[in-house]
Amino acid sequence: MITIFIPTPLRRFASEQTKVSLRAKTVAEAVQSLTSIHPALKPYLYDESDAIRKHVRLYLGEEDVREKQGIETSLKEGDELSIIPAIAGGSKSPFRGQGQWKK
Amino acid sequence: MSTIIDKSVLKEIQHKLESDYPNEGCGFLFGTDNNRVRHITQMIAVDNQSTGDQRRHFVIDPHDYLKAERYGQKNDLQLLGIFHSHPDHPAIPSTHDLEFAQPYFSYFIHSIQKGKLSGTRSYRLINGQLLEEKFSIRQSTKAH
Numbered sequence: 001m002i003t004i005f006i007p008t009p010l011r012r013f014a015s016e017q018t019k020v021s022l023r024a025k026t027v028a029e030a031v032q033s034l035t036s037i038h039p040a041l042k043p044y045l046y047d048e049s050d051a052i053r054k055h056v057r058l059y060l061g062e063e064d065v066r067e068k069q070g071i072e073t074s075l076k077e078g079d080e081l082s083i084i085p086a087i088a089g090g091s092k093s094p095f096r097g098q099g100q101w102k103k
Numbered sequence: 104m105s106t107i108i109d110k111s112v113l114k115e116i117q118h119k120l121e122s123d124y125p126n127e128g129c130g131f132l133f134g135t136d137n138n139r140v141r142h143i144t145q146m147i148a149v150d151n152q153s154t155g156d157q158r159r160h161f162v163i164d165p166h167d168y169l170k171a172e173r174y175g176q177k178n179d180l181q182l183l184g185i186f187h188s189h190p191d192h193p194a195i196p197s198t199h200d201l202e203f204a205q206p207y208f209s210y211f212i213h214s215i216q217k218g219k220l221s222g223t224r225s226y227r228l229i230n231g232q233l234l235e236e237k238f239s240i241r242q243s244t245k246a247h
Contacts, residue, residue: 005172007168008172008182008208009205009208010206011207012206018176044206055203057165059165059169062166062169064165084165084168085205086162086165086203087129087162087163087168087185087203087205088153088161088163088199088203089160089161089185089187089197089199089202089203089204089210090127090159090187090189090199090200091127091189091192091197092159092197092198092199
């Protein structure tokens with residue numbers, strides 16, 4: 001079994017669970033299995049072409065899987081995979097109305 | 104759902120973001136959430152890791168994010184959101200803010216004008232939009 005850590009913003013789509021244990025041989029298989037168990041997570045993890053969303057980071061232990069073999073990275077018994085939302089932003093291009101925010 | 108933030112936390116954020124001026128500063132917000140009242144009782148500032156123009160962008164290192172989640176679990180605190188500054192810009196979310204916005208989190212944006220805090224607003228991602236959430240400020244009962 002491997003464990004997948006669910007970040008706070010996505011827990012509501014995973015029955016409020018912090019960690020999900022499942023069987024998987026690769027990162028791709030693990031994420032696919034996770035979204036089979038919790039389908040509400042799917043739009044937050046995959047884009048329209050079924051690729052992992054560009055603002056979703058997947059860490060195996062302390063290492064970004066993009067620095068390994070990406071989603072084809074192999075998993076072994078006891079591994080912990082963490083889903084990490086990319087956190088960024090800034091003042092460039094502030095909205096000026098257009099209903100994107102309200103007072 | 105109402106959101107409360109301790110006055111001491113706002114003061115800490117102000118100090119951090121004014122120190123970071125003219126660059127954008129950022130960090131995490133922690134507290135409790137019982138589905139009716141969200142109460143922010145603690146902040147942890149982190150370095151802006153943007154490799155671009157830090158006066159207009161901020162990036163939080165994924166390792167810092169993991170640390171924040173672990174800190175919350177260890178201390179029985181909920182990770183409630185993110186704060187960041189808009190130096191010499193209003194406390195209004197940008198397209199960049201919206202692009203990275205996560206559900207559930209409160210996004211506190213602080214406008215820092217000429218090095219001094221001039222306004223704070225909070226937003227939440229609802230139906231694909233960052234909508235302003237009202238918050239109240241509470242006198243803290245403990246020192247941080």
